[in-house]
Structures are given as C-alpha cells and as structure tokens.
Amino acid sequence: MSIQISHINKRFENFTALSDINLTIPDGELVALLGPSGSGKTTLLRIIAGLEEADSGTIYFNGEDTTATHVRDRGVGFVFQHYALFRHMSVFENVAFGLRVRPKETRPSEEEIKERVHKLLKLIQLDWIANRYPSQLSGGQRQRVALARALAVEPKVLLLDEPFGALDAKVRQELRQWLRSLHDEIHITSVFVTHDQEEALEVSDKIVVMNQGKIEQIGTPEEVYDRPANPFVYSFLGNVNLFHARVEQGSLHLENTALNTPDLGASKEASLFVRPHEINISVDNAEGSGIEAKLIGWRLVGPRVRVELETLKEHQKVEAEISKSEWQNIKAHENESLFVHFESARIYTGEALWNDYVI
Amino acid sequence: MQTEHRLEPKWLKPLLLGITLLFLGVFLALPLGVVFSEALAKGWKVYFESISEPDAIAAIKLTLLVVIITVPLNTIFGVATAWLIAKFEFRGKGILITLIDLPFAVSPVIAGLIFVLLFGSSGWLGAWLGEHDIRIVFATPGIILATLFITSPFVAREIIPLMQEQGTDEEESALTLGATGWQTFWKVTLPNIKWGLLYGVILSNARAMGEFGAVAVVSGHIRGVTTTMPLHVEILYGEYLFTAAFAVASLLTLLALLTLVLKSFIEWRIGKKRSLAH
Secondary structure (H helix, E strand, O other), rough: OEEEEEEEEEEEEEEEEEEEHHHOOOOOOOEEOOOOOOOOOOHHHHHOOOOOOEEEEEEEEEEOOOOOOHHEEEEEEEEEEOOOOOOOHHHHHHHHHHHOOOOOOOOOOHHHHHHHHHHHHOOOOOOOHHHOOOOOOOOOOHHHHHHHHHHOOOEEEEEEEEEOOOEEEEEHHHHHHHHHHHHHHHOOOOEEEEEOHHHHHHHEEEEEEOOOOOEEEEHHHHHHHHOOOHHHHHOOOOOOOEEEEEEEEOOEEEOOOEOOOOOOOOOEEEEEEEEEEEHEEOOOOOOOOEEEEEEEEEEOOOOOEEEEEEEEOOOOOEEHHHHHHHHHHHOOOOOEEEEEEEEEEEOOOOOEEEEEOOO | OOOOOOOOOOOHHHOOOOOHHHHHHHHHHHHHHHHHHHHHOOHHHHHHHHOOOOOHHHHHHHHHHHHHHHHHHHHHHHHHHHHHHOOOOOOHHHHHHHHOOOOHHHHHHHHHHHHHHHHHHOOOOOHHHHHHOOOOOOOOOHHHHHHHHHHHHHHHHHHHHEEEEHHHHHHHHHHHHOOOOOHHHHHHHHHHHHHHHHHHHHHHHHHHHHHHHHHHOOOOOOOOOOOHHHHHHHHHHHHHOOHHHHHHHHHHHHHHHHHHHHHHHHHHHHHHHHHHHH
C-alpha cells in the first residue's frame, strides 16, 4: 500500500513540529525518516499511524483519504522504541492480542489463532519462548515479539519508531540486517524512524532526511550520501570537518594556502566540508597546497586511526581518519609540522550551490 | 548472606532494635493485648452478648453499609482521576493533583463541619432539603458523604504514580492492534494496575471502617440509627460499659489486623512483580 502525505502541519504550543510536509512512499518500500531529535520525524510517523492528529493536511493510503480514520481502523502495525509489550501477557498472548480483540464476526477460531501466532513466532525465530513473559526476554527478543505482534493483524503498513534505539550495538546490528531480510521476504510498505545515519544507510530503500520540521532531502542511500542536497544533510550523514574559507581570484584560500579548486568565480565567503577519511596527512608537503598543522592526539578505532590535528595559523581542529600504515609513517614525525591535504571536499558558497572538489 | 560492613559501632544495631521494639511493644502490642483481654475479661458469653445486642448489630450493619457504598465509589473515582492525570495532558493538572490530597490535609472534624454547614437545617441547602423532606445530616447519607470525602484520596494516590510510570505506550499499542477503548481498559490498563489498585482499595476500606472525627460531627449520635462502630465504642465507653466497648473495639481491631495481612500479601506480590521485571 502506498502512502501519500500532503501539506501536513503540526504545532505543539509554540513549537512547530512539522511544517508543510509532502512525501510519497511507494508500495512495498522500506523508508527511513532520518533526523536529529526535535526534527519532527516521530511526530510524522505518529500522524501516519493516526496516534497523533495533524493541524492541517491530508494522509492518503493507496490514494484514499485516511486523515479522519481512527487508528484502530487504519490497519497499521506500530512498533515502539521501548517495545510496549503487554507485560502481564505471555509472548503468545501478546502476539494473539490483535486477533482476540476483533469483533466476533471477524475473529478467527482458537485453532486459527494458534496456527497464525506460531507461524509468526517461527518467522521471528522465537517459537520456543511462546510461554515466557516479556520481563524474561532480552531487549532484542522483546523487539522481535513486538514486531510479530504488529504483523499478526496483517497490517497494510508497518511503522517503526526508533525500533533499535534501546538495544546495544551488537544486537542492533543483527536486528537491522534481520529487518532488512524480513522486509525482502514480506514486502510490506514500511516506515521507520531513526537518528542513526548508519542504520538508515544500511537498511532502507529510501531515506527522508528531516530537520526542524522540514524535509531536507529524499533519496536512495547512495544519493543522500554521495550527493547531499545541502550542508545539513552532509554534516548529518557522518563526521565532517567544517572550514571557513574565502574565494579569491576563482580559487579557494584556506589559511593563506590556495587550494586546487575549479574556478569558483567572484570573491566571496565559502564553507568547506571534508570528511575525516577524505584527509591525507604528509610530512613534507611534496604535492603543495597542504595546510600546516601539528598533531594533538590520536586514537585507535578498530583497524583505522583517528588523528586529531590543529592548524598552525588559525588553530582550527581537524579530524582525520587514516590507515595504520600511514599512521606508522607519520608517528615518526610526531613532533614536527605536518601538512593536511584534502583528497576531496564539498564547497558551499551560500548560494545554494554545491561544488565538488577533487584533487 | 550479606557481608556486614563495620562502618558503625557494634552497639548501634542492638540499640536501634531495642528502641524500635520497645516503642512497638508499648504503643502497639500492649494496647492490642489490652483490647482483647478487656473484651474477654468477663468471659466469652458476655463478649458475644456485647457484640450481638441490637445497637451493636445496628452499628456493625451501618459500618458495613458505609463501606459497601463508599469503597466502590472511591475506586471508580480514583481510577478515573488517575487515568485522567496519568494519560492526558491538560491545563491545571498540578492544581488537580493538589486538590486530590485536600482530604488528607483537612482535619476530619472540619470535613464533617463542612457537610453540616452545607446540608444542616440552618445550612446553605438546609431550607430546600427541609421542604423536600430529605435528611442528610444526622442521618446515613451524611455519614456516607463524610466518609466518601475522607477516603477519596486513597485509591487515586496509590495508582497515579503507577500509571504515570507505565506511560501510554501499551495503550497505544492496543489501539493500533484494533482494540476499542473499552477493551484497552479491561485487557491492558486494568491488569497493569491491579495490585496497586487493590492496595488502595484496602487502605480506603480500613479508613472507611475506622473513620471517627468527620462521622462524629455529622452523625448526631442517635443510638442504633446513626452510630457506626467507632462511634458505638465511644458511646459505650462514655457509659462505663468497658467490656462491651472493648468487645466492639476488638471487632474493629480484628478487621484492622486482617487488613494488615492483606496489605502485606499485596506488597509481597508487588515486590515479586518488580523483581521479575528487572
């Protein structure tokens, strides 16, 4: 089922949670709503579910206006960050709940309920804990039960609010992949909210980046990561070094060093965005156009080394991520002047114009 | 076994234990013993006669009637208020929470007086009530009203924090799964608060049976008509009928002990639930 969101506005007292949101989610896609806290992503999800009411605007399911439809009748499955399992019911009863509360005419028989619940428990690979209570399960198991419970009523749309937010890193990683393969299996239109860019990049078909109640960019993970629409999207999708530079005689000047950029036109202020892995460090500035800096710290992060430097002229902190072999080379010159080079970067000149810069 | 950390001097624990036991002995165990020994001082026959004479029976019946009416009403009121406070956002919530506690803050005698001033023959509504031949003060309705007022906070107080802690996620879950509001209440909300609710009901019940101050003001002390058990005890005592007074008092004491046992059982259940959840 496709979802169409049209001109949705929502205010809480003096706070604008959503302003004029327009979004179409095609049938069968897995879409991530990605943004920092307060960006309105959860509010939008709750409005799609019918748990929250928009001040204005319309929600269509398959082209049909569902704005006024009660949450009970919308046919959405909702998964909460903190699982929200019924704590006094066994796993089996939790999953069966949606079937048991149906009016007599549409309620399946006891055998059918049993069969369907066990089928779902098999799907989440938890058939063996049907008689346990939520308090006896691990976080990852609870969230899988919550998902099975939501799927039991055969929803047309699956909505997940930070589904892995309360889990530890390893379980989160596993569940992500599991959700992705589950979606490939059942192809239900799904929307999940997350503030974790990695999660959004890894799991979703499409990412909707949100900030301050507005949509900043909609695109596939590749599009959003490789061609961010603006500085916000760029800095939100990973660590980034931001430099303030000037364009003079067409090229970019940073700390009195001219960079090899394409012609940027008239003189103006510019911002330079560089990801830590796009930075090279050299000891001799053989290639030229390196910015002089000194080493102030380093840390091993798994197979890579995160190096912190400070530029000599303007004392700006620079974070770089390099391989171990490169680090061995630099470490020998730890106390000398080093040179920072940009392998690639993005230049923002405030005219809603992005320029790629590649050496 | 817990390891004992010797941070305090050795004599502190026995000293504190001694003080506590002495206090409990003098102010609780001793009076409890006195109640039963006085009640049975003239033998079982007198004891049973004292609690089966018509006025005593009337007092017991009236007390039970008050309990049967006030406890369910306050349970409904408590659940409704707690639900409102815990699950909805609205202006003036803080004031409402304070107001719920008002009966705890007001002296019971004042509470009784309020009803006399409202419904008494010279009270605000007295003339109108007189015309329509409705008696509230110095009659059973007054006693029920005063007890309702006094015991109204117990259930609400017990379950508001519980419901606030549990939030609205489970209810919202139930709704998205297609449950009606009614189904959500019976299958999700109520089971989650049942032990806290029962605890509140028991406290409310204990107070409804034992309330003296507010009831004394509105009752008018008409023997066999408007005397509840605590009032009956007082009347008997005032007439130097000590054995009879203690006999009826022993009934109230037994009810109190039963309440304590139930209360401990529920606390034990809640404790077990808590430890399961962690």
